[in-house]
Amino acid sequence: MKILITGGAGCLGSNLIEHWLPDGHELFVIDNFVTGKPDLLSGLRGLSLCEGTIADAKLVKQCFADFRPEVVVHAAASYKDPDDWEEDNATNILGSINVARAALEFKSRRIINLQTALCFGRAQETPVSNDHPLAPFSSYGITKTAGEQFMLLSQVPLLSLRIANVTGPRLSIGPIPTFYKRLKAGQRCFCSDTARDFLDMSDFLSFMDLAIAASENKTGVFNIATGKAHTIKEVYELVARHLGLEPGEVRIVPAAADDVPVLALDPEQTEQVFGWKAAIDFEETISRQLSWYDEHGVSEVYSHLKKVESA
Numbered sequence: 001m002k003i004l005i006t007g008g009a010g011c012l013g014s015n016l017i018e019h020w021l022p023d024g025h026e027l028f029v030i031d032n033f034v035t036g037k038p039d040l041l042s043g044l045r046g047l048s049l050c051e052g053t054i055a056d057a058k059l060v061k062q063c064f065a066d067f068r069p070e071v072v073v074h075a076a077a078s079y080k081d082p083d084d085w086e087e088d089n090a091t092n093i094l095g096s097i098n099v100a101r102a103a104l105e106f107k108s109r110r111i112i113n114l115q116t117a118l119c120f121g122r123a124q125e126t127p128v129s130n131d132h133p134l135a136p137f138s139s140y141g142i143t144k145t146a147g148e149q150f151m152l153l154s155q156v157p158l159l160s161l162r163i164a165n166v167t168g169p170r171l172s173i174g175p176i177p178t179f180y181k182r183l184k185a186g187q188r189c190f191c192s193d194t195a196r197d198f199l200d201m202s203d204f205l206s207f208m209d210l211a212i213a214a215s216e217n218k219t220g221v222f223n224i225a226t227g228k229a230h231t232i233k234e235v236y237e238l239v240a241r242h243l244g245l246e247p248g249e250v251r252i253v254p255a256a257a258d259d260v261p262v263l264a265l266d267p268e269q270t271e272q273v274f275g276w277k278a279a280i281d282f283e284e285t286i287s288r289q290l291s292w293y294d295e296h297g298v299s300e301v302y303s304h305l306k307k308v309e310s311a
């Protein structure tokens with residue numbers, strides 16, 4: 001299958017590439033390497049690469065004209081500076097519009113859009129059902145939601161996935177790499193008083209296999225998650241124990257103004273429509289992530305939240 005992946009040099013994109021290339025899929029990546037790493041993609045047979053931004057409509061159109069993708073995985077996203085609304089706007093809104101228009105013009109069979117659970121904002125329920133109202137409040141959440149809504153408006157065949165916190169190779173965002181890096185360096189940590197739904201990469205990839213092969217009628221928005229929230233303190237304790245440390249007392253701080261206290265997504269509808277269910281439990285998910293860091297280390301850690309002092 002010919003699959004175009006925007007943001008293919010990022011965490012989820014590069015895991016999809018490693019997963020799909022051995023199956024013989026033909027892949028094409030557009031990435032500007034803002035958070036993705038070019039070296040991950042160099043010299044791979046079956047993969048073509050265009051370095052550039054999806055905010056450039058002409059460039060996106062040219063890539064689609066050259067490659068003619070059957071399926072598009074839209075993974076490119078801007079989030080690393082929460083105050084850079086212009087860049088979030090350019091990538092997450094305009095970029096998504098450009099991808100939707102090109103997919104329509106060149107008759108791609110479907111777009112699979114990777115959406116953040118922050119589209120739900122401070123949700124009124126746990127776990128959050130598929131049809132919960134959207135109420136994003138950060139630059140990342142607002143622009144990703146607007147991008148998704150324009151894609152839906154465009155009438156392009158769209159599967160938009162509201163995804164839990166995926167863990168796996170090259171994860172460089174959130175509490176797991178932060179705790180691992182700080183505890184290894186002998187630095188103190190604090191835990192925000194929040195809870196999240198952690199999904200193992202293998203579960204994400206098994207869903208994506210179903211998504212690219214799904215029949216025409218399987219479009220719309222779906223939660224890809226375990227449905228269970230675990231506190232950041234639980235994560236901290238698992239990381240400490242993995243490193244042979246006694247977790248002891250850790251400072252708990254209230255959720256930051258731009259953060260969401262509890263976020264878990266109800267996967268029931270996804271389970272019914274796709275026959276998919278997350279298979280890896282929380283402890284095993286975190287353990288796999290930490291074993292990966294043991295072998296490969298932690299790179300630079302990004303966040304879509306404003307910086308908070310840890311002292």
Ligand SMILES: NC(=O)c1ccc[n+]([C@@H]2O[C@H](COP(=O)([O-])OP(=O)(O)OC[C@H]3O[C@@H](n4cnc5c(N)ncnc54)[C@H](O)[C@@H]3O)[C@@H](O)[C@H]2O)c1
Pocket residue numbers: 006007008009010011012013030031032033034035036037052053054055074075076077078090091095114115116117144162163164165166167
């Ligand atoms: N990782 C998760 O747990 C998770 C959860 C929910 C949703 N998502 C969504 O999945 C997608 C991928 O997330 P990720 O964790 O792999 O992030 P990532 O930062 O690792 O990957 C994003 C990629 O997009 C590229 N990019 C940014 N702006 C671009 C632009 N203007 N043009 C082209 N490429 C651009 C980056 O260089 C990077 O390679 C994002 O859309 C994100 O919102 C991720």
